[in-house]
Amino acid sequence: MMRRWILPLLLVLCGATVAGGLAFSGSRGAAVLYLLLFAGLAAMNSPLLFPKSLGAAEAQRRSAADGRPVVYWRPGCRYCLRLRLRLGRAARRLHWVDIWSDPEAAAVVRAANDGNETVPTVVVNGRPHTNPDPAWVRGQLSSAT
Incomplete structure (x- = not known):
């Protein structure tokens, strides 16, 4: 069952990591943009869409x-x-x-x-x-x- 969620979870984790790094360096707008982008990709690849x-x-x-x-x-x-x-x-x-x-x-x-x-x-x-x-x-x- 967990196998279905690996890609969406990895996308959220990567997005959070990139957004965290950008926010830490002072680019809050870019951090939010990347977080939304990765969250959207995760949603598109999740079993919830089907x-x-x-x-x-x-x-x-x-x-x-x-x-x-x-x-x-x-x-x-x-x-x-x-x-x-x-x-x-x-x-x-x-x-x-x-x-x-x-x-x-x-x-x-x-x-x-x-x-x-x-x-x-x-x-x-x-x-x-x-x-x-x-x-x-x-x-x-x-x-x-």
């Missing part, structure tokens, strides 16, 4: 019932972040599964990607698609409902 993750089995069950795609992701993945941000509010209608918190989900992703944990992997109607275009995913979502 909808609540389900387990792989639960996501597959829900997808079979409602036809919505399942997105396998992991914190700190810039491609997952790009997908999440470009989907906007529609992202909440997908079933998100964090592969770092569910070993079964990681196994699903490895099986779909020749043994690699390449994310985002989007499963639509039982077919995996690795790092698909966000517009395509949005289209799949609209055709599912």
Whole structure:
């Protein structure tokens, strides 16, 4: 569970260190700017930006019932972040599964990607698609409902 928070915590720690050094040297404005910059980067890489993750089995069950795609992701993945941000509010209608918190989900992703944990992997109607275009995913979502 802690693995998900390593990058955001490191970003906050680095920001605090840089800001502290700048504040100590008298550049309070720059210190605040750097602290805000690093805090923003930490927020963008935190699991909080993504909808609540389900387990792989639960996501597959829900997808079979409602036809919505399942997105396998992991914190700190810039491609997952790009997908999440470009989907906007529609992202909440997908079933998100964090592969770092569910070993079964990681196994699903490895099986779909020749043994690699390449994310985002989007499963639509039982077919995996690795790092698909966000517009395509949005289209799949609209055709599912």
